[in-house]
Amino acid sequence: MASLIMSSLTSHWRQTFDFVKKCHWMNERAPPNRPYTPTTVEHIANVITHGLWIPPSIWGAMSLVQRSTNWQQFWSGIIYSGSLILLFTISTIFHCVFFCHGHGPVKDVLHRSDRAMIYIFIAASYFPWLTLTPLPAGGWAAELWWLIWILASFGILYQQAFHERYKWLETTFYLFMGVAPALAIVSIDIPGLYELQLGGVCYLAGVIFFKMDGRIPFAHAIWHLFVAFAASVHYFAILDNLYPYKTQTSNITTNKQDDL
Helix, strand or coil: CHHHHHHHHHHHHHHHHHHHHHCCCCCCCCCCCCCCCCCHHHHHHHHHHHHCCHHHHHHHHHHHHHHCCCHHHHHHHHHHHHHHHHHHHHHHHHHHHHHHHCCCHHHHHHHHHHHHHHHHHHHHHHHHHHHHCCCCCCCHHHHHHHHHHHHHHHHHHHHHHCCCCCHHHHHHHHHHHHHHHHHHHCCCCCCCHHHHHHHHHHHHHHHHHHCCCCCCCCHHHHHHHHHHHHHHHHHHHHHHHHCCHHHHHHHHHHHHHHHC
């Protein structure tokens, strides 16, 4: 009975996916070492799901700068929010060019830039926590503020040298860079640890869809939504815990009292 039910469900899902493909909601999977070509509606979804987040990212950058009370906060905020803006902007431009002009040298350059920004964004997402939070002097957690950029540099060099080759290995590098620094700081009592973990889980869940083009309609757009949600969680965790408004207000009040 169980095998009969499973066979019926499998047949049902195959029919569903065949219907989706006929509606041009999804193309066939790409062959090895070749990029997936989205359908028209998938192209549009890819553009919208990251393009909509560019204005909020700019607003977020201004909020971090306004709340900065020292140069360390200022530059950490600039690096983090700048990478956030570039992540969504480059991704949106790439998907627009891919949609309008298909394959070509400009699309290839933008695709490489889009993938490189993932490494930069991972490093930048950790940067405020590693520079604005007191970390134990001993151990390698204290050295992560510069080690993450070394990892990002190696990842970008590899990605540029082997673009669209060994895709699963490239995804493994993304996962390693995203998870390895977290293992060093999750045992440390830092503010916003729950939000940091929640955002990380969302990124990891989104990777599932990152590799599902041609199997699930709008898989890449769904991946975009996971990225946007996880980035939002991390941003507000950074804003609330590392750039508290009350701290800025109290500092301003103290300065005014000193002047009097």
